[in-house]
Amino acid sequence: MSHPKLANIFLKNEDRVNWHDKALWFVREKRDAAVNKVKGWEELREVAASIKANVLSNLDNYLLQFEENAIKNGIKVHWAKNATEHNEIVLKILQENGAKHLVKSKSMLTEECGLNQYLENSGIEVIDTDLGERIVQLANEPPSHIVLPAIHKRKEEIDALFVEKWGIKGGNGNAEYLTREARKHLREKFLIADAAITGVNFAIAENGGFVVCTNEGNADMGTHLANIHIACMGIEKIIPKMEHLGVFLRLLARSATGQPITTYSSHFFKPRPGTQLHVVIVDNGRSQLLGRPEFRKSLHCIRCGACLNTCPVFRKTGGYSYESVIPGPIGSILGPGIDMEKYNSLPFASTLCGSCTDVCPVKIDIHSQLYKWRQIISPKKGTSIKKLAARVTGKIFGNPILFRLAATIGTGFLRFLPGSLTKNLTAWGKGRELPKVPKQSFRDWYIKNRKE
Amino acid sequence: MSKNEIIASIRKNKPSLIELELPDYQQFREDIDTVSLFKRQVNEAGGRVIECNRGDIEKILSDNYQNASEVYSLIDEFKPLDNRSADDEPSEYKNLDLVVLNGKFGVAENGAIWVPDSNLSQRIIPFITRNLVLVVIQESLVANMHDAYAEIGNFSEGFGVFIAGPSKTADIEQSLVIGAQGALSLTVLLVSD
Structure with a gap:
């Protein structure tokens, strides 16, 4: 639609x-x-945009540099051309390790790839652990906002949802009560998870590390408990140097929620001893977008x-x-x-x-x-109707006799037609009032007054 | 082989090289009182700051957390008798009530505190505990995130995290709730040596 x-x-x-x-x-x-x-906010934006412009113009080399450094740090790096490959890679990692219980923190990329559905079809339990994402997951809905996934839901609806899905007592939509109940529920999931998936906010070419930002601590609860961490990133998430994080972390949370920084900005470089850390680098149309100069900047x-x-x-x-x-x-x-x-x-x-x-x-x-x-x-x-309307209007406006005729007929009709009809003729009419139709056209008034 | 295809596609489509400028971070420097700004930002992030001397740490912690059931301290100034061991599996920390750690340094502009692997025995502990106490030396405070990364420099550890306040969420109708999946409270002991 x-x-x-x-x-x-x-x-x-x-x-x-x-x-x-x-x-x-x-x-x-x-x-x-x-x-x-922030002193120099506009300059900070400029700096960020110039870093991103450099990144896009040297993306291949930065990605290869990132991979080389990540591998040195003990990270396993995978490349996926599209959503299908991405999903297959993730499933393969999980299956090779016999992982059945997966906890996820927010990743718009995995939404883009339809990962949850794909894994569930293969018998993996997938639990979104960001509260907003968990709410929409329970309601079997996609997120309606990239930072506030459940912003379309009222607290009473969330209350009813938790009562239905978890069998808890209702809390009259009390946000603190509902958040505590979700904390208990998610704790259980964190403690039994075999694997954790996170997105990537920034990946650093010069040292092969990456940063994940959350307020809830859900990415950290997942990754530091499970023995497998899979981080999924679009190719455009690369920044050249660690110091550039200073620029982007100053911009990100302030722009997103008005906080000066998120509660947790977690920097991952090496797997926890005895565990696995995977990074999946995904293209899925991004390199094509890179080739369209007029739209390239959207990759910033x-x-x-x-x-x-x-x-x-x-x-x-x-x-x-x-x-x-x-x-x-x-x-x-x-x-x-x-x-x-x-x-x-x-x-x-x-x-x-x-x-x-x-x-x-x-x-x-x-x-x-x-x-x-x-x-x-x-x-x-x-748009044939618009084109036709424009052509007819052009003809009428181009001919004084036709114009006068049309104006007379038009104002006559408007005077007598019911508002309910005229208002619903176009989208612009809805919720708007037409001005009152004058008794006389300007031309008639002019002719009359000039003669006097 | 997808790697080669992706790299080839980027090479075909990328614009000609735009040089990486060296940002002038000096332009973001402000004349601020780092201590008072840091305190204000920790409070705004939902945490609290207690200013103290190193010698007061043990008493402050004993007074404030006398009912803490499971305690894990990694600072020299506070070693409870029943301190947790460092060799436990991450999930065995699930009932931790209080964790006390040294922060490497604090950032005035946002109240964030840098905690690297070397200040942790297990990455999970500052997140899984109900209450977190971070000890920060007043002289370590930096003004902003540019200074913070200059301070971190060439990082060679496996993990590091900036922590600003206790965990929080506003996912239910935008009402802020302190205490989401991570720690429910954060206390910063700001020590002047």
């Missing part, structure tokens, strides 16, 4: 829409407060979610209206790059106000890229 159709479903519950809108705007305000405290993305929180369209239509793994403005430029047919409505889910571009910590020109996608998609979509 297209974005407008899915948005209509979300918009049916006005209370939820208003709550969603406000909750995300609150996060945006926290971001602003945090950002304003560090998945902070700031563009989602600030976007008036995202706030009012929710993550599910996008139908892509990454929703919101950044998802609307990544989506069509993956499947232009499927995601052809996403670049239009924007007012092009540019707020996304303003908040992006790595200076992706998001709204310009949305506009560029529209220029590619519109001709292919063959």
Whole structure:
């Protein structure tokens, strides 16, 4: 379904829409407060963008350097062209070690690859351990936001979900009670897990290490208890040097939630003695995107979610209206790059106000890229009604007699047609009032008054 | 062989080399009181700071955690009689009530404390414990993350973590709850030698 159709479903519950809108705007305000405290924030963004630009122009060498150093540190490195290969590699590691119980911390890449479903089909128990992700997993839903996966759910719904799935007593939606119950439940899962999967926020070429950021401590609870750690990363997660983490860690959490840093920023270099550490490097279309100069910069993305929180369209239509793994403005430029047919409505889910571009910590020109996608998609979509309307309008506007005739008929109709009909003719009419139709056209007024 | 294909595809598609500029981190330097900013940031992250002298550490810990059931201390100043052993399997620490560790240094701008492998006996302990105490020397504080990585320098250990406050989540309706999957509380003993 297209974005407008899915948005209509979300918009049916006005209370939820208003709550969603406000909750995300609150996060945006926290971001602003945090950002304003940093001296040289704009320069920091510049530095980050220039590091990312260098990375993309030398990506092959950085990846090879990363691999060489990681192997020296005892990390096993795997390469996956696409989602299928990625899933097969992970399953093979698990099967070779007889692993049955897997705990996962947040990774948008594994969502992109559909890993959970794939592993479950092979009899592996997969437990998402980020609270928001666990909530949507229990509800059998995908995340609706890349940083706040369950932002579309109200506390009473989460309460009911935990009661149903875990048989606990209800807590009237008390967040602290529900979080404690989830802690107990997840503890049990951490303690029996054979393997842990994490994403990668940053991978360091010069020393083969990588960094995982969480607030809940779930990545660390998983990886330091299980005997196998598999970290999955897109090829664009590389940074050249360890010192660059200083730049990116200053930007990431402030942009994401308004915190100066996440609670835990865990740096992995070597496996814990007696255990295995694997890194799976995944392309899945990214190297193709690298070859499109106008959209290349979208590979700068560090998945902070700031563009989602600030976007008036995202706030009012929710993550599910996008139908892509990454929703919101950044998802609307990544989506069509993956499947232009499927995601052809996403670049239009924007007012092009540019707020996304303003908040992006790595200076992706998001709204310009949305506009560029529209220029590619519109001709292919063959928007025949719009074209026809434009042609007819052009004819009418180009001919004074036709124009006067049409204006007279039009204003006449508007005066008598019921509002319910005119308002529903176009999407723009919904929720808006037409101005009052004047008794007289300007031309008639001018002719009359000039004569007097 | 996917590796070769991926590398070939990148080589075909990447733009011509854009040089890596050396960032001027001096431009981010601020005239700040690192001690007071660090204290404020630890508090904002949900932790608490107790300023003390090295000689007070044992008393502070005994007073504050007299009911702690399972204690594991890796600092010289505090060695409880029933201290846990360092050779346990990670999951055997599941009932830890209190862990006391030395932090390598603290970062004023965000209240984060660097804890590398060499300050840990097992990577799991600062996460699995209910209460975490980190001892940080006041003179070790750095202003920001640029200084922090300069301090870390050429890192050759297997693991290291910045810890800022106790674990937390806001995944239920954006209401902040302290104590998610990691430690439920963090106390920083800020020691002036």
